[in-house]
Amino acid sequence: ETGVTQSPTHLIKTRGQQVTLRCSSQSGHNTVSWYQQALGQGPQFIFQYYREEENGRGNFPPRFSGLQFPNYSSELNVNALELDDSALYLCASSTGTTQGNTQYFGPGTRLTVL
Amino acid sequence: QKEVEQNSGPLSVPEGAIASLNCTYSDRVSQSFFWYRQYSGKSPELIMSIYSNGDKEDGRFTAQLNKASQYVSLLIRDSQPSDSATYLCAVSDSGYALNFGKGTSLLVTP
Numbered sequence: 001e002t003g004v005t006q007s008p009t010h011l012i013k014t015r016g017q018q019v020t021l022r023c024s025s026q027s028g029h030n031t032v033s034w035y036q037q038a039l040g041q042g043p044q045f046i047f048q049y050y051r052e053e054e055n056g057r058g059n060f061p062p063r064f065s066g067l068q069f070p071n072y073s074s075e076l077n078v079n080a081l082e083l084d085d086s087a088l089y090l091c092a093s094s095t096g097t098t099q100g101n102t103q104y105f106g107p108g109t110r111l112t113v114l
Numbered sequence: 115q116k117e118v119e120q121n122s123g124p125l126s127v128p129e130g131a132i133a134s135l136n137c138t139y140s141d142r143v144s145q146s147f148f149w150y151r152q153y154s155g156k157s158p159e160l161i162m163s164i165y166s167n168g169d170k171e172d173g174r175f176t177a178q179l180n181k182a183s184q185y186v187s188l189l190i191r192d193s194q195p196s197d198s199a200t201y202l203c204a205v206s207d208s209g210y211a212l213n214f215g216k217g218t219s220l221l222v223t224p
Binding site: 002031033035040041042043044045048050055056058088090092102103104105106107108 | 148212
């Protein structure tokens with residue numbers, strides 16, 4: 001176990017709805033990264049938050065947004081859900097943004113969009 | 115486009131044998147390299163990190179890095195059925211985003 005927690009475990013939504021996923025980072029970690037993993041694919045980087053600021057973003061549209069709170073927990077929000085948003089959403093925490101910082105993953109949230 | 119390539123497998127090895135997993139990457143400025151193991155339906159679990167050319171050993175696992183050839187590998191000695199999983203290679207140049215390959219499926223047969 002990494003100490004990174006995510007909620008909920010599973011979620012079913014319909015197309016067009018909005019969803020919020022939550023992540024609590026490992027104790028001592030101030031950086032949270034979010035990834036989307038479609039079936040049979042490797043995780044794809046969505047964005048990273050460091051000290052409550054977005055620190056970098058992958059190739060995802062603006063309807064994917066996030067927050068980081070003073071306790072370093074984080075939320076991923078997805079608006080106007082599409083069928084292709086069905087995936088495993090992974091949160092990873094680390095100690096900072098300098099090179100070499102290892103990211104530890106939470107158990108993930110399985111999102112199904114109908 | 116920064117590419118990380120892995121053979122999807124499945125790679126099948128008998129119990130007790132050495133499993134060799136390979137990964138190539140396209141971005142020459144990559145500095146950090148990671149191997150994660152992912153069991154079906156679970157999240158990725160870190161096995162090894164490597165930053166310098168050469169070998170790094172941790173128990174039954176050895177990571178090998180060759181930056182000139184843009185190649186990183188993972189050797190698993192004395193493979194066990196419990197090692198059967200998908201192995202993900204991840205590469206980072208920036209310190210924040212991990213760029214993953216699609217993973218290699220490993221099957222260790224008793």
